[in-house]
Amino acid sequence: MCLVEKGYLLKNGCVLSMDPSVGQYARADVLIEGSIITAIRPDLECEEAIVIDASDMIILPGLVDTHRHVWESLLRTAGTNWSLPVYLQNLYYGAMGSKLRPQDSYIANLLGSLEALNAGVTTILDWSMPYTPDHTDELVRGLRDAGIRAVFAYGVPGETEYWNRESRLTYSADVRRVKLQHFSSNDQLLTFGLAIRGPEFSHWDTAVDEIRLARELDAICSMHAGFGSWGSVDRSVARMAEHGLLGPDVNLVHGNTMGIDEYKLLADSGASLSVTPEVEMMMGHGYPATGAFLEQGGTPTLGVDVVTSTGGDMFSQMKFALQAERAKMNELALENGEMPGELNLQSRQVLRFATSAGAQALGLGSKVGTLAPGKEADLIMIRTTDLNLFPVHDPIGAVVQFANPSNLDTVFVAGRLVKQGGKLIGVDLDKIRRQAMESKVYLLQQYRFSDAERIVYS
CATH class of the missing domain: 2.30.40.10 (Urease, subunit C, domain 1)
Known part of the structure; x- marks a missing residue:
């Protein structure tokens, strides 16, 4: 019964x-x-x-996406030819992201969350960089109205004074207001995280303070680290391990160019790694770290990341992760004059990355995955x-x-x-499309891409 x-x-x-x-x-x-x-x-x-x-x-x-900038759904398809530096130039550091009004933030997160649900992604980590408390509230409202399960990873504004290695700027007191007002209970669809810059994009002392703040607030702490031309130089993961800062509540994103020992340190600490394979290969982060992390005892998770540049479904990311790693290992066999035998990465493993491992990384393994x-x-x-x-x-x-x-x-x-x-079910898509189009038109009036791109985006 x-x-x-x-x-x-x-x-x-x-x-x-x-x-x-x-x-x-x-x-x-x-x-x-x-x-x-x-x-x-x-x-x-x-x-x-x-x-x-x-x-x-x-x-x-339901599929679990451990790293996505949900608001970027409002600029879908704009970045199909952007490298990482061009993407940052167009969306942050005084560019498109800073032009958002609170109502634009709302419709962006609602639209992006519905895209995820429509594709079977029932849980996301929204790596967010709101500019004001009103923007923050509207981003949260967009997630809530969509009915998705999400970790709202609350970050600092995407401006150069925040995003540089000497920056000591940190969260305002509003971070505690957001936690108390929107995330006072863990028994709800939306939970709280911090999207910190980490030691590669802020002063070391600031990064340490923000990791400790996340722990004080009982929040997942997510940061971009170990990728691009600086990833192998900074060795920030080794430094965090040396200072006892790694743990299951830490989520690193990308990690393409870390040292082999750093993957081991990350895995041994229980920290998670979000691989976003399609965007990483396209934009210049480095080769996906799927296999490197597996070889050192870790289990990667998957994310879509930048929805200006790729679709918001996890089926694509599973395929990219699987075939990129297989291609890498197959090429090594061919270089040795051999044909590949059994493929090194199996479909079952990758489905785990996109379900149970993702849920565990977000602190939701007891509920979903x-x-x-x-x-x-x-x-x-x-x-x-x-x-x-x-x-x-x-x-x-x-x-x-x-x-x-x-x-x-x-x-x-x-x-x-x-x-x-x-x-x-229960979604007025025509209304949402109208609101999204109004926001798109407004944003394009505030900021223009390069001359060669204006015709495409106008």
Whole structure:
């Protein structure tokens, strides 16, 4: 019997739980009561539940993106030809990001979160750099109104006086107001993090103080580190390890050019690494550190990162991470005059990066990232009858290497149905598009890209 009046019973799906104690089912049912999964096994019955036919579907945990600048959805497709320095020149340091009004921040985060949900990304870390308290409140409101699960990683403004190695500027007192007003409870969809500059983009003492501030506020502490031409020179991870600053509450982003010993230090401390493979290879961060971190005992997580330059779905990032690492190792074999044998990285590992490992990195592993009784019902359902998937021999391989957002039939977040039949539920997309277009037009009136790009963006 169901314990609540309303629940959902997903019948006869192929279940990829990502939980070793639950396992994988070619055919099973999933019972959701309230926000919680209460049972996973074949032939469940519950008269009170709304039955959803999951036959010809793969059921798996919602995907977890551990690094995304969500507001940049407002400038989608603008940066397809930008390197990292050009991107920074156009979006920060007095450029486009500083022109946002609070209402632009709201629609940007709402639009970007809905894009994620539509693609089966039920959890994101929003690496945010608000300019005023009003901007902060509107960014949070955009996440909340979308109904996504998110870590709001609160940063400092994206201005040069903050982002340089001598900067001692830090968070205002508003950081505590934001924590108290919006994140007083951990029992909600939105949780709190700090997006700090770290020792490569601020003074060392400032970085230390901000890591300690994150711990004082019981917040995930995320920073960009160990990438680009300075990553191998600074050895900031080794320095943080020497000072006892690493730990499971620390999330490093990119890490492409760190020393091998630094990957080991990171893994041994329990800190997480967010790999954003497509953007890293495109923009000049360095080769994705997926394999290097794995070899030193770590488990990478995945992020989309810059949605000005690539789409906001995790299927693409899984494929990029998988094939980039395989290509690297295959090339080494060919250089030795050999053909590759068994591929070094498997689809199952990469699906873990995008689900359970991501949730663990964000401090949400007890709630989401796997499907198991007692976990919150963040899950997605993928149609296997679509022509790009049918017929399925390996469901994990199908998800990682064949699926795309068009195959997403159903999405739940905390037991709430947010997408069904391939369409978002309760969302006025026409209104949101109008608001987003108004903000886009406003921003382009405030700031212009280079002359060669004006025609494209106008």
